[in-house]
Each structure stands twice: as structure tokens, then as C-alpha cells.
Amino acid sequence: MEMIRFENVYKEYAHNITGLADVSLVINKGGFAFLCGPSGAGKTTIMRLVFSAEKPTSGRIFISEEEITDISLRQVPYLRRHIGMVFQDFRLLTDRTIFDNLNLILLVLGIPSAERKRRCLSVLSQVGLAHRRNAYPLQLSGGEQQRIAIARAIIADPLILLADEPTGNLDPDTSWDILQTLRQINARGTTVVVATHNYGLVRRLHAKLFYLRKGRLLPKEEYPQILYHEGETMEEEVVLPTLESTPPEKSILAKDSVPKAINYQGGFEPPPPPPDAR
Amino acid sequence: MANTGYFLKEALAGFSRGKAATSSAIAITTFTFLILAVFLLIAHNLRLIIIEAKKEVSIEAYIYEGVANPQYLGKKILDIEGVAGVEYISKEDAEEEFRSSFENDASLLEVLEKNYFPASYRIKLSEEMHSPQGVAEVASKVVALKEVEDVDYMREWLDNLTSTIHIIQVVGLVVGILLGLISIVVIGNAIRLTVLARSERISIMRLVGATSGFVRIPFLIEGLLVGIIGGAMAVGLVYLGCWLLNREALLTISYLPGSYNLALVGSAGLIGVLGAFTAVRKHLKV
Structure with a gap:
């Protein structure tokens, strides 16, 4: 099943600045994909188009096999409830506790109080930070804050997790931990898309790869060698077996299409050590 | 909710x-x-x-000398539309009123050898007649009565x-x-x-x-x-x-x-x- 599909998408900004030019791509349900490329190549633009913060100038976009190219401003919130987002700068509410940061998401979804509490604690223990639930974001380290941001992104059990430079502010070891956490979320069936400059991480995790330059998706033969270990070439997308593979029964744009209760299958395993020292 | x-x-x-x-x-x-x-x-x-201030709006109707039955005139005035009440002021009352308002001005009072003041009716108007048009309308009806010599109603003050x-x-x-x-x-x-x-x-x-x-x-x-x-x-x-x-x-x-x-x-x-x-x-x- 296709989770994200771009068909000949163009995005142009004012003053003839090209955001994207003729981008077509498909990311399957349960897939894990990297968006790579220099700054300004269009990685963030792709993400913003996926969660409908922007509309394409031309072309068509499908999420979970539903077209979202021209959805109305009213429908946008319902689309976003299926998409978790993680940013380089975490974007947590610094004047709220960790618990309140997570709780807010469930309030937005209209989930009852007892279930909210259960899910907050459950998702916090999955990222290993249940004991910090009453702390404020700025009392945590960068890596911990990013874990909270990830917890927030997955608390509503989204179909897609978008991570825009999630390791941009983190040291290499913490970056690897964060990537492992994303990988585990992916293993449970959530489609994960990571935009990154960190080619070290890309080399270490064999996943589907898109390389952008000046708004264009390069053909695979032209991908820079820096993305691969010596002697390797492009890996095909790895799709891990997933725990939850039921597609949504309703339109993802329906007001009540987000599950009110989720049965998580326990917490995550601790991230494995890096496979090599490079 | x-x-x-x-x-x-x-x-x-x-x-x-x-x-x-x-x-x-x-x-x-x-x-x-x-x-x-x-x-x-x-x-x-x-x-x-x-x-x-508008409550003070009244019409003074001066009566000819020698009108025999002022009460009858009073009734006729009361019958005019827009008249809320009338008060009869006899020649004596008028003089008294004048004297009391000028009691500190002896020279003015000395000149007053004889009572020159006419008897009059002071006419109070109902509220809807407090506009200049209303007052003028009532005044014209009052002055049309044969017993009434003249009317006075502070036209300028009302206009202002x-x-x-x-x-x-x-x-x-x-x-x-x-x-x-x-x-x-x-x-x-x-x-x-x-x-x-x-x-x-x-x-x-x-x-x-x-x-x-x-x-x-x-x-x-x-x-x-x-x-x-x-x-x-x-x-x-x-x-x-x-x-x-x-x-x-x-x-x-x-x-x-x-x-x-x-x-x-x-x-x-x-x-x-x-x-x-x-x-x-x-x-x-x-």
C-alpha cells in the first residue's frame, strides 16, 4: 500500500524561486525513507507539502491513497492528526511540563482524561523518560527533548512520522539513539520519513533514499558516493515486518478517523549499539 | 463540552x-x-x-380687561389639545409677583402707582407639545380665543x-x-x-x-x-x-x-x- 505519493509536483515561491521541480516519488506503508541533499534542495518543502502546510503549484499529492492536493483549510487539522512531526529545534512548549506537552495533543483529539493519562505515561516510558514527566523541556538535554518531541509525534499513533533534521542539534551517539528510536517506531508500522544532512547515519541505516538538488530529485545513478559505504550501491527500500498493518477504515480526512484508544505492545527495546565505529 | x-x-x-x-x-x-x-x-x-428645562415651557395667555367669567375661559383652554394644566393669575397676583421679584428695587416699585398688570392664564403643556412647533401650535389656538388679548411663550429661549x-x-x-x-x-x-x-x-x-x-x-x-x-x-x-x-x-x-x-x-x-x-x-x- 502506498502511504505517500507525489506525482510531478512543482512548488514555486514568489520571485521565481523554485522549491520543487517535477518531483515524483512513492513511499510505501511501513517504509523508512531518507530525504537527503544540500540546504535549500527541497527536503523541508516535501515535508511541508505532506502535512499540507503548503500547496503545490502543480502536480498531485496522495496520502494513504487519498488525494490531499487541494484539501481545504478546514480539513488540514484532520490530515495532520495522522502525521507526527519532529523538528531539529524540538518545538516543545517550554512553559509547559513534559506531561502537558503530550497531554495537549490528546486534548486536541478529544480523548478522555483517563485515557490521556494512560497514553502519556505509556509513550513516555517507551522513550525512557517517564520519570521526567513533571520536568520542563529546558531542564532536559537536547537528546531528551528530542525524545519528548518523538513521543509527542507518535502519541496519536500516526500513519506517518516526518522528522526534519531530527539529529541536527545532537551529538553523534545521541543521534544514533534517536535514529534507532525512529526505526523502532517504523517497525510497528508507522511510515517514517527523515530529512537529514547526516550522511553518516544514512550510511549506517540501509533505507530508501531520495537525493534532492535544487528542488529536483536526482536519478539514482547520480547520487553522491558519500551516501554509501565504499563499494556499496543503492539499497532497495527495507520494509520491516509490521505489528499493525490495518489500513484506516475511514477517510484519513474524516473528523473521527483517529483511534480513541490504542493498545501498545509494550515499550521499545533499548537501542542496539552502533554496528560500526565509523 | x-x-x-x-x-x-x-x-x-x-x-x-x-x-x-x-x-x-x-x-x-x-x-x-x-x-x-x-x-x-x-x-x-x-x-x-x-x-x-423643557418642563418649564409654559404659555402665558393675557386676558382682556373686563372678562366676566375667567373660569369658563380656563375650561376652554384646558380643552385645547396638548394643554396639561392651567393656572389663573389675577391682576392682584400678577402685581404681587412683580413686587416680590423686584422688592429690592424701590425706585421701580415707586413708579407703579396703579396696577397695570392684566390677569392671565399660565398654561402648562403636555410632554409631546414641548417642541417649538408644539408650543407655537397651542399658542396660536389660545390666541384665537376671543377673551385672550395676547400670548407670550419665550419663543427665543425655546428656539435656542x-x-x-x-x-x-x-x-x-x-x-x-x-x-x-x-x-x-x-x-x-x-x-x-x-x-x-x-x-x-x-x-x-x-x-x-x-x-x-x-x-x-x-x-x-x-x-x-x-x-x-x-x-x-x-x-x-x-x-x-x-x-x-x-x-x-x-x-x-x-x-x-x-x-x-x-x-x-x-x-x-x-x-x-x-x-x-x-x-x-x-x-x-x-
Whole structure:
């Protein structure tokens, strides 16, 4: 099943600045994909188009096999409830506790109080930070804050997790931990898309790869060698077996299409050590 | 609504978190509504003075010498439409009235050898006849009676009063509308600052799929509170000012009626809500 599909998408900004030019791509349900490329190549633009913060100038976009190219401003919130987002700068509410940061998401979804509490604690223990639930974001380290941001992104059990430079502010070891956490979320069936400059991480995790330059998706033969270990070439997308593979029964744009209760299958395993020292 | 508690809590939290911005918004609302309320107070008191003055409007009908039955004339006058009451003033009463109003002016009284004053009827008019047209209409009917020699009704004074009322009404309307518009802009901007301080919060909530209504409601409640508190403080200050002026007997001022006060506080609240609505709308377009 296709989770994200771009068909000949163009995005142009004012003053003839090209955001994207003729981008077509498909990311399957349960897939894990990297968006790579220099700054300004269009990685963030792709993400913003996926969660409908922007509309394409031309072309068509499908999420979970539903077209979202021209959805109305009213429908946008319902689309976003299926998409978790993680940013380089975490974007947590610094004047709220960790618990309140997570709780807010469930309030937005209209989930009852007892279930909210259960899910907050459950998702916090999955990222290993249940004991910090009453702390404020700025009392945590960068890596911990990013874990909270990830917890927030997955608390509503989204179909897609978008991570825009999630390791941009983190040291290499913490970056690897964060990537492992994303990988585990992916293993449970959530489609994960990571935009990154960190080619070290890309080399270490064999996943589907898109390389952008000046708004264009390069053909695979032209991908820079820096993305691969010596002697390797492009890996095909790895799709891990997933725990939850039921597609949504309703339109993802329906007001009540987000599950009110989720049965998580326990917490995550601790991230494995890096496979090599490079 | 399951979220009512959250909305209220959030609005109050915004209130205490954004102390500087919120209290300046309240202060600005208080100040603009204070001006508006003082203006209304002046207009209200002028109106009361005018209503009182109009009650004094009367027609003096002088009777020919030698009319035998003044009571019969009185009845005829009372039958005229718009006449509320009549008072007979005999020649003697008229002289007495004159003497008492000039009792300190001996030279004037000395000249008064004989009673030159005619008997008259003082005619009170019903309220709908207090306009210059009404008074003139009644006066013309009275003067048409054969027993009546002449009428006198302070035509100039009445005309002046009427044009004064007209000027006050026009100026009042213009100034009131201007003050109202200014307060919308000023209060709207003050609330905009309180929202700006939390634009990051709005954008995060939008990113996680909050509907615009969900984001907006706490801000609307906050705007309502800012407006109501500011408006109530303005009304309270005006009340206090009236009370002090009356107590010190500097001026006798009538308080604004309750309906005015309610309208002031209510419109302050409404402006607060509108200000918050437009301020948030800008940040919701993400």
C-alpha cells in the first residue's frame, strides 16, 4: 500500500524561486525513507507539502491513497492528526511540563482524561523518560527533548512520522539513539520519513533514499558516493515486518478517523549499539 | 463540552502568564472606555438638564380687561389639545409677583402707582407639545380665543434650547462613534501583543492537528475577560468620580444609568473578543 505519493509536483515561491521541480516519488506503508541533499534542495518543502502546510503549484499529492492536493483549510487539522512531526529545534512548549506537552495533543483529539493519562505515561516510558514527566523541556538535554518531541509525534499513533533534521542539534551517539528510536517506531508500522544532512547515519541505516538538488530529485545513478559505504550501491527500500498493518477504515480526512484508544505492545527495546565505529 | 474546563484553564493561564501584555491591554481598555464613559456621562447629564428645562415651557395667555367669567375661559383652554394644566393669575397676583421679584428695587416699585398688570392664564403643556412647533401650535389656538388679548411663550429661549439639543446630539454621535472606532483599534492592538507572545504555541498546536476553533477559543475568552475587566474598571472609576464630586458638592452629577454601564462593559467585552479573533486569525494560517 502506498502511504505517500507525489506525482510531478512543482512548488514555486514568489520571485521565481523554485522549491520543487517535477518531483515524483512513492513511499510505501511501513517504509523508512531518507530525504537527503544540500540546504535549500527541497527536503523541508516535501515535508511541508505532506502535512499540507503548503500547496503545490502543480502536480498531485496522495496520502494513504487519498488525494490531499487541494484539501481545504478546514480539513488540514484532520490530515495532520495522522502525521507526527519532529523538528531539529524540538518545538516543545517550554512553559509547559513534559506531561502537558503530550497531554495537549490528546486534548486536541478529544480523548478522555483517563485515557490521556494512560497514553502519556505509556509513550513516555517507551522513550525512557517517564520519570521526567513533571520536568520542563529546558531542564532536559537536547537528546531528551528530542525524545519528548518523538513521543509527542507518535502519541496519536500516526500513519506517518516526518522528522526534519531530527539529529541536527545532537551529538553523534545521541543521534544514533534517536535514529534507532525512529526505526523502532517504523517497525510497528508507522511510515517514517527523515530529512537529514547526516550522511553518516544514512550510511549506517540501509533505507530508501531520495537525493534532492535544487528542488529536483536526482536519478539514482547520480547520487553522491558519500551516501554509501565504499563499494556499496543503492539499497532497495527495507520494509520491516509490521505489528499493525490495518489500513484506516475511514477517510484519513474524516473528523473521527483517529483511534480513541490504542493498545501498545509494550515499550521499545533499548537501542542496539552502533554496528560500526565509523 | 468536554473541553470547557481546558478552555477556561487555558484562558486564565494565558492571563497570568502574559502578565505585562495582558495588564497593559486591560489598562488601555480601561483608559479608552474611561474617555467614552466620561463623554457619555456628560451627554447624559446635559440631556437631564434639557428635560428639566423643557418642563418649564409654559404659555402665558393675557386676558382682556373686563372678562366676566375667567373660569369658563380656563375650561376652554384646558380643552385645547396638548394643554396639561392651567393656572389663573389675577391682576392682584400678577402685581404681587412683580413686587416680590423686584422688592429690592424701590425706585421701580415707586413708579407703579396703579396696577397695570392684566390677569392671565399660565398654561402648562403636555410632554409631546414641548417642541417649538408644539408650543407655537397651542399658542396660536389660545390666541384665537376671543377673551385672550395676547400670548407670550419665550419663543427665543425655546428656539435656542432646541438648536442646542440638536448640536449636542450631532456632536455626541460623531464623538461617540469616533471614540468607539478608536477603542476598537487600540484595544485590538493591545490584544494582538498578548497573542503575538504566544504565536509559537499557536503554530505548534496547528502542527499537531488542532482545529482553528480549538486554538482560538482560549484567546477569545481571554479577550472577553480583558474587555470586561477594562470596561468594568472604567465604569467604576466614573462612578467613583461622580461620587467624589457629589460628596464635595463641587457639582451635582447624575450617575450613568445601569443600562449604560452594562452596555459599556458589554461592548468592551465584545471589542475584546473581536480583537482577539482578528489577532489569532493571522497566526492560524499555517
